[in-house]
Structure formats: C-alpha cells, structure tokens
Amino acid sequence: MEKTMHVYRLPRVPRAHRSVPRPSSGPVRHRIRSVLCAAAAALTLVGAGVATGAASPQAQAASETAVSFKAHANNNIITAENAGASALIANRDTVGLWETFDQIDLGNGNIALRAHANNRFVTAENAGASSLIANRDDIGQWETFQLVRNSDGSTSLKAAANGKYVTAEDAGASALIANRTSIGQWEKFDLAPVGDGGAGPLPSSFRWSSSGVLIGPKSDASHDIRAVKDPSVVRYNGKWHVFASTTNSSGGYGMQYLSFTDWSQAGSATPYYLDRSAIGSGYKTAPMVFYFAPQKLWYLTYQTGNNMAYSTNPDIENPSGWSAPRNFYSNGMPRIVAQNIGDGYWVDSWVICDTANCHLFSADDNGHLYRSTSSLAQFPNGFGDGSNTVIAASDPNRYNLFEAENIYKVDGSNTYLLIMEALGPEGRRIFRSFTSPSLTGTWTPLAASNANPFAAPSNVSFGGTAWTVDFSSGEAIRSGYDQNVTISPCRLQFLYQGKDPAAGGDYNHLPWRLGLLTQTNSTC
Structure with a gap:
C-alpha cells in the first residue's frame, strides 16, 4: 500500500x-444558532417542531417550532433576504432555508423568531423605526413579538419594541416593518409548520x-x-x-x-x-x-x-x-x-x-x-x-x-x-x-x-x-x-x-x- x-x-x-x-x-467546536423574531405583518408561518441549538439563555429554555410565513398582502412567503444580511420581505414562492424560522415561545402569548438563514434573531430594528432584520444574538424587547390570532385564522405580529403591528409594506413590495396601529390585509400572515427536511435533504x-x-x-x-x-x-x-x-x-x-x-x-x-x-x-x-x-x-x-x-x-x-x-x-x-x-x-x-x-x-x-x-x-x-x-x-x-x-x-x-x-x-x-x-x-x-x-x-x-x-x-x-x-x-x-x-x-x-x-x- x-x-x-x-x-x-x-x-x-x-x-x-x-x-x-x-x-x-x-479541541472543542461550537456554533451559535440565533433566533429570528417575529417577521412582519400577515405572514404565513410554516412550521413543525424542530430542536435547535443554543443562542441565548432565554431561547434554550423555550419551546421551538420551525415555521414559515405567507403574507396576505401579496400571497408571497417571507424570506430573510440575502441569507439574513438584508431585511425580511415577502417575495418568495416556495419555502427553503431562508424562508424558515424557529418560533420560540416566550410565554404570555409572546414569541421570538430565529432565522434558519443565519441562525440569528429577528429584531424590530431601531425600536421599530427600521425594517425587521435577523441580526441579533440574544432576545430582548426589540426581538419580542406578541402573536395575535385573528378571527379568519390568520396571524399578526405586534412588536414589543413600539407596540405596533408588523406590516408587509407597500402590499409586500417593501420590507417588513412594525409601524401600524391596527390590523388590515397587509398585517395578516398565515402560519404553517415546516417538517423535518423542509430545507431539502x-x-x-x-x-x-x-x-x-x-x-x-x-x-x-x-x-x-x-x-x-x-x-x-x-x-x-x-x-x-x-x-x-x-x-x-x-x-x-x-x-x-x-x-x-x-x-x-x-x-x-x-x-x-x-x-x-x-x-x-x-x-x-x-x-x-x-x-x-x-x-x-x-x-x-x-x-x-x-x-x-x-x-x-x-x-x-x-x-x-x-x-x-x-x-x-x-x-x-x-x-x-x-x-x-x-x-x-x-x-x-x-x-x-x-x-x-x-x-x-x-x-x-x-x-x-x-x-x-x-x-x-x-x-x-x-x-x-x-x-x-x-x-x-x-x-x-x-x-x-x-x-x-x-x-x-x-x-x-x-x-x-x-x-x-x-x-x-x-x-x-x-x-x-x-x-x-x-x-x-x-x-x-x-x-x-x-x-x-x-x-x-x-x-x-x-x-x-x-x-x-x-x-x-x-x-x-x-x-x-x-x-x-x-x-x-x-x-x-x-x-x-x-x-x-x-x-x-x-x-x-x-x-x-x-x-x-x-x-x-x-x-x-
């Protein structure tokens, strides 16, 4: 030989x-999985239970479900654009890695979202004055959203950062942002579980x-x-x-x-x-x-x-x-x-x-x-x-x-x-x-x-x-x-x-x- x-x-x-x-x-080896906070208005969450890794002490203790969101504004799926480097926007037809989020139950009807695109949490940037983006390693007030169940079966997200609802701005043509005081079509999302292998085998x-x-x-x-x-x-x-x-x-x-x-x-x-x-x-x-x-x-x-x-x-x-x-x-x-x-x-x-x-x-x-x-x-x-x-x-x-x-x-x-x-x-x-x-x-x-x-x-x-x-x-x-x-x-x-x-x-x-x-x- x-x-x-x-x-x-x-x-x-x-x-x-x-x-x-x-x-x-x-040697030891490790990787951070971050959490994506609730994406914007009227998303469809596609999710199924998925065990994920530690990103913060809060996330480790909470239950998690892999989901995706579809916006009622344009019937498109929310994505963490550019592998999470850009703001969340509703512009996808199918669910892949960038369109999958871990929904983390924080209790009292509140959740955080972690993007599979980069394993970071979604935040209502600048206390909600800027677009939602997955760029945080820990869950704080800006990364906390109230999950609102609407009578038609859809879901809305209310940002703890400013008390406003997430919207798919410009009928979904612009990035998600928490700037609405009431729920309309642009602020509604369908939530659905993503099963194992949802990102592709x-x-x-x-x-x-x-x-x-x-x-x-x-x-x-x-x-x-x-x-x-x-x-x-x-x-x-x-x-x-x-x-x-x-x-x-x-x-x-x-x-x-x-x-x-x-x-x-x-x-x-x-x-x-x-x-x-x-x-x-x-x-x-x-x-x-x-x-x-x-x-x-x-x-x-x-x-x-x-x-x-x-x-x-x-x-x-x-x-x-x-x-x-x-x-x-x-x-x-x-x-x-x-x-x-x-x-x-x-x-x-x-x-x-x-x-x-x-x-x-x-x-x-x-x-x-x-x-x-x-x-x-x-x-x-x-x-x-x-x-x-x-x-x-x-x-x-x-x-x-x-x-x-x-x-x-x-x-x-x-x-x-x-x-x-x-x-x-x-x-x-x-x-x-x-x-x-x-x-x-x-x-x-x-x-x-x-x-x-x-x-x-x-x-x-x-x-x-x-x-x-x-x-x-x-x-x-x-x-x-x-x-x-x-x-x-x-x-x-x-x-x-x-x-x-x-x-x-x-x-x-x-x-x-x-x-x-x-x-x-x-x-x-």
Whole structure:
C-alpha cells in the first residue's frame, strides 16, 4: 500500500504533525444558532417542531417550532433576504432555508423568531423605526413579538419594541416593518409548520465546482510562511473570519487569522499571526473557532503536540484578545486512544454540542474516530482524563478513516453529517461522508467510496486547469457559528486545502493553499 503512495506524503504521518510527538487531546467546536423574531405583518408561518441549538439563555429554555410565513398582502412567503444580511420581505414562492424560522415561545402569548438563514434573531430594528432584520444574538424587547390570532385564522405580529403591528409594506413590495396601529390585509400572515427536511435533504452523491486559490501564504519580517492549511471559518457581523495553520521555511507550524467581507477580498487580506497574542509561539496548529453561547465567549481550539488546547476571546474581531492556552484533557491522550493508535498520530479534534452535552471527536491516522463527552454545563472542563472516550467509528483500512473529521447538524432535520479525509487512489487526499441520527449513533456511509466520494478529483470541476488534485483538511461553510455547528443542506460550500499537483517532498514543506468548493447538484 505504501508503495502506491506519492513520495510527498508518507501515509503514516499526519497532516499537522510531521516532526512533532503524537498529540494527546482534542479541541472543542461550537456554533451559535440565533433566533429570528417575529417577521412582519400577515405572514404565513410554516412550521413543525424542530430542536435547535443554543443562542441565548432565554431561547434554550423555550419551546421551538420551525415555521414559515405567507403574507396576505401579496400571497408571497417571507424570506430573510440575502441569507439574513438584508431585511425580511415577502417575495418568495416556495419555502427553503431562508424562508424558515424557529418560533420560540416566550410565554404570555409572546414569541421570538430565529432565522434558519443565519441562525440569528429577528429584531424590530431601531425600536421599530427600521425594517425587521435577523441580526441579533440574544432576545430582548426589540426581538419580542406578541402573536395575535385573528378571527379568519390568520396571524399578526405586534412588536414589543413600539407596540405596533408588523406590516408587509407597500402590499409586500417593501420590507417588513412594525409601524401600524391596527390590523388590515397587509398585517395578516398565515402560519404553517415546516417538517423535518423542509430545507431539502442531503443528496446521495455530490458534485462541486472549485474556485481558484483564494488564500495563500504571506510573510512578514518575522514569519517566513510557505503554506496555509487547516482552515476554520465562520461568518459573523458581516465578515468572514478565517483561522488557519501555517508552515514556515523550516517546516515549523503556527496559526494565522484573516477577516474580509467577501471572498473576492480574501487574497488581499492581511494575516494576523496568532503568536503575537497570548497564545504565544511554539507548536500550535489545526485551529477551530466557534462561539460558545452559554458563556458568551469565542473559543479557538488547536493542537499543541502533547494535548489539545483552547483559548477564549470575547471579541472574534480582536485577534490580540485570545487568552493563553489551556488543555482539554487533564492527563493528555485518553487511554483508549493510546491503545489503538498504533503508529498513527492523534489529530484533528472537533467539538459539537446538543442540548445536554458537548462531544469531542478526534482521529488517529489509523482508522479510528473517537468521541469524548462533557455536559454542556461543565464545558470546557468536563472531559477530565478522557476516561469516557469511545471509538465512534472505525475501518480496518486505516486510510478510509484517516483524519480531518468535520461533524455538523443538518438544518431542518435530525441528521448529523460526518465528513472525513481519506487517502484515495494514488495516495491523493479525498473526503468521504457519513450520516447519523444522533451524535452517539452509528455512522452510515453517504458518499463514502472512491467511486462515490464526498469530494475528489472525480466530482470537482474547475473553470480552467485544475490547480489541485488533493482535497484535504477543510471545513464546510456553516449556517451559524455556535456550539451546535449547523449547516444548511442547500448549496453547500466547503473551504479546503489543495496544492500544485507537481509539488512533492516532505509534508511539512508542501505548498498548501486554500480554495472554496460550491455544490452544483443541490436539491434545494
């Protein structure tokens, strides 16, 4: 088997550890799900009970129902336009992700609404003087609406921000706004449940188009950077925030941070090298970023060579604000990992939470996927010595479950998606995918073979000559940014590392760059 591998990559050496001792623990991962407050007048709510992740203490305690709204003003469905970046407006014919909201019962006839488009709460902006928009992380007065049941069976929404009714302004041609003192046709909406899978199911096979190189190495006086790899990305406050590993001319590892508003600006963004923060210098790599809503803190997790570590920051936009490293595991590598790792390496931890627990996954370059568990209340200190760690999945062919696992909750469903890097034909990097009904369940192959991969040369097209034939360590574009780590099943995108097909040699010196895959066979 090893003889078929390309010289550039010895199969037994992991992507982030070429000259470092086997690491011992795994980082945590989280995503915020925000709540969309009641959209405007006369909407049709389409909803069914859907369990969602934590966005605020209020939201966690309340019951939730996935719904959509249809405006009586023009018989169109309300959408969180532009993936929630623009105001709510009634201009859609069908219900998709942007048209789905979690209705959160606040008691006493009041609700809040969370947009599936971006997992943020709908607000009556500027105390109701501006249009409704899904841009809040917590529920306050502006995000609270009274649900009014009309005699004709329709629904109206009264904003707590100003005591006025939401209207589909200009017969629905303008954005929703809370500015009416009485209920008429424009202030009526039909409310209906959205069932599981309302945003569209995952396909059984995938097709992609790839961008060119979006992010490459940039050096400065103290950082001679040769590669950028292992990206983690979230969309927050109108910007993309990308954390990535770097390697220098000596093969040493570090991390960097970039932010920009549009992918067209990624290549010109100036990196901030995270050794300038309290994270410090030395071997730190494979970052993962998420917002842990219960603590209102951003977490950045990474490998340190002998443990998995994390830093916290109240403001993701302040890269100098990250705290000094702390370890997840009290005694380093859990015993079950040490017993099964063989000549592999312990790498690429990933944390995803449900309503009760946070689950820490990791890989070993030896055909095993591991899972440790902490209660939500005890996170990040609840993993202890890792004694409750189990093997969540395994494959007798170590290259089929190799490293770089990603695990997501699929919006509008009770499905979890596992994406994991494998070594495919000729030792090239590919991704396989699996699904499970729970984070503790069995992982069933979805697109998980050389003939039907999640992402590989066989199902990725380029606008011109392919700049890579490796599809390695990356991350899907999430639909939010908190500890629930959710993705939309519609029009998936995946930020990945690739390299010049002609490049070879020692792994630590390979010229990795970042590109973006966009799904071309979406079912919704």
